[in-house]
Amino acid sequence: MFGTDFEDYCDFNDSICSNDSGFEKSHTDSLATPISVTSTPIKHDTIDLGISMTPNKESHVRRKLFTDEYTYRFPTPVEDVKVFEDFQPLNNTSTPVKLKDKKPKDPNKPKRKYANGKNRVSRCKSPTQILRIKKNRRMKANDRERNRMHMLNEALDRLRYVLPTFPEDTKLTKIETLRFAHNYIFALSQTLESLDNINSGQLPVEEVSFNYEKLENYPIAEKVNKDAFRDIFVPNKSDESSGDGYRSFQGFSKPFANGSNFLQTPEGVLINVGNVTVSVNNKGGNCITSTTGTGFFTHPASFGDDMFQKNCYNETYTANSYNNFDSTVQNSIQSSKEYFNQKNYELFKNAFETAKNRRSTNTSEYTCNYSPISNHNYSYNDKYNYGNEAFYSQSNLYYNDQRYVGRDFYRSPSVVNAQT
DNA sequence: TAGGCCATCTGGTCCT
DNA sequence: AGGACCAGATGGCCTA
Numbered sequence: 001m002f003g004t005d006f007e008d009y010c011d012f013n014d015s016i017c018s019n020d021s022g023f024e025k026s027h028t029d030s031l032a033t034p035i036s037v038t039s040t041p042i043k044h045d046t047i048d049l050g051i052s053m054t055p056n057k058e059s060h061v062r063r064k065l066f067t068d069e070y071t072y073r074f075p076t077p078v079e080d081v082k083v084f085e086d087f088q089p090l091n092n093t094s095t096p097v098k099l100k101d102k103k104p105k106d107p108n109k110p111k112r113k114y115a116n117g118k119n120r121v122s123r124c125k126s127p128t129q130i131l132r133i134k135k136n137r138r139m140k141a142n143d144r145e146r147n148r149m150h151m152l153n154e155a156l157d158r159l160r161y162v163l164p165t166f167p168e169d170t171k172l173t174k175i176e177t178l179r180f181a182h183n184y185i186f187a188l189s190q191t192l193e194s195l196d197n198i199n200s201g202q203l204p205v206e207e208v209s210f211n212y213e214k215l216e217n218y219p220i221a222e223k224v225n226k227d228a229f230r231d232i233f234v235p236n237k238s239d240e241s242s243g244d245g246y247r248s249f250q251g252f253s254k255p256f257a258n259g260s261n262f263l264q265t266p267e268g269v270l271i272n273v274g275n276v277t278v279s280v281n282n283k284g285g286n287c288i289t290s291t292t293g294t295g296f297f298t299h300p301a302s303f304g305d306d307m308f309q310k311n312c313y314n315e316t317y318t319a320n321s322y323n324n325f326d327s328t329v330q331n332s333i334q335s336s337k338e339y340f341n342q343k344n345y346e347l348f349k350n351a352f353e354t355a356k357n358r359r360s361t362n363t364s365e366y367t368c369n370y371s372p373i374s375n376h377n378y379s380y381n382d383k384y385n386y387g388n389e390a391f392y393s394q395s396n397l398y399y400n401d402q403r404y405v406g407r408d409f410y411r412s413p414s415v416v417n418a419q420t
Numbered sequence: 421t422a423g424g425c426c427a428t429c430t431g432g433t434c435c436t
Numbered sequence: 437a438g439g440a441c442c443a444g445a446t447g448g449c450c451t452a
Contacts, residue, residue, distance in 0.1 A: 142429060
């Protein structure tokens with residue numbers, strides 16, 4: 001089969017005949033690489049031997065992260081930083097694992113002596129042998145490097161996994177993933193901070209909204225500093241509704257085909273804001289799509305049967321649910337024109353919490369996550385008491401993770417469905 | 421077809 | 437010596 005001698009692939013004394021001789025596929029696609037990611041044939045000699053260490057690449061459309069065939073479920077919940085730190089990739093690399101319980105050397109054991117009086121016989125190696133040794137070392141190094149990059153890609157997939165993107169979105173590239181993650185974390189933290197300012201009275205809730213003109217100047221794929229974010233989220237009150245039910249937008253940079261940044265469709269409107277497209281659906285759904293990801297807020301009426309959840313939205317939203325708010329807050333909640341308010345804060349927070357909790361639950365729990373909404377009137381003060389996921393189903397805001405419909409996930413955990 | 425993205429190979433460097 | 441890490445080179449795949 002090999003058409004050559006065993007020694008061609010085995011050093012004389014060393015470990016090249018060990019686990020990582022190069023014949024074994026060291027990286028099994030065990031984690032976030034459900035299908036082969038290999039696009040380049042491996043060059044070393046295993047190809048010649050008819051052995052490919054890398055599976056054939058299946059047709060894979062880039063930027064399709066959560067495709068139907070992508071049914072892999074991450075086995076290791078990333079519950080918190082500690083857990084994530086504890087995560088160890090499967091030991092399928094070529095790197096030999098050092099045993100912790102190393103046998104202590106017996107001091108009484110005599111050292112081995114060789115014929116010439118030295119501790120070890122130095123054997124002459126022919127140029128051919130040296131070549132083979134070098135070749136094997138190179139193969140081992142390649143194998144390690146491959147594994148290293150695979151683990152790096154797995155980490156990136158884990159990162160994509162917690163970012164809010166739709167399955168129909170194209171898969172984020174590596175650099176997009178990192179940039180998006182940076183801004184996503186920043187946005188979430190700033191959202192929390194803004195709400196704290198609202199609660200403490202430092203910031204009137206009616207003055208908290210997006211300044212889209214400023215947002216234009218800070219593309220979401222780029223780094224946004226804290227001051228810039230505050231500019232966006234805490235504008236002055238000059239940005240008022242146009243009176244036609246839609247907020248007034250100006251200064252957009254990426255016009256639609258009609259030359260405008262504002263596009264009326266039978267289902268609603270689309271607005272371009274720099275790298276971000278905001279769609280407002282007549283039925284109440286709002287979708288924010290950027291070049292690096294999508295956040296989705298939609299009305300239950302806009303859901304299709306394929307989401308198995310129509311009948312979950314049978315409770316009418318009432319501002320009364322926020323019975324601990326003062327009238328100003330309640331008014332703002334009822335205002336569909338408010339983009340950043342208590343309710344949206346809840347969306348962000350619950351999306352975040354849901355994502356976290358999803359990761360810490362097992363598969364079976366994903367199959368039944370559409371519990372009916374109760375009439376529980378929770379107070380705002382309850383919002384930090386999220387002890388478990390069941391709490392969400394008692395909220396008059398309904399959150400779920402569409403990725404976990406059935407046995408396979410379809411949606412990213414931070415995609416939020418909410419009554420609006 | 422050009423360009424972007426990616427996986428892999430490769431040699432160098434640093435560290436144990 | 438060998439492993440980890442890095443960056444450059446290369447070639448394949450995909451899309452506009």
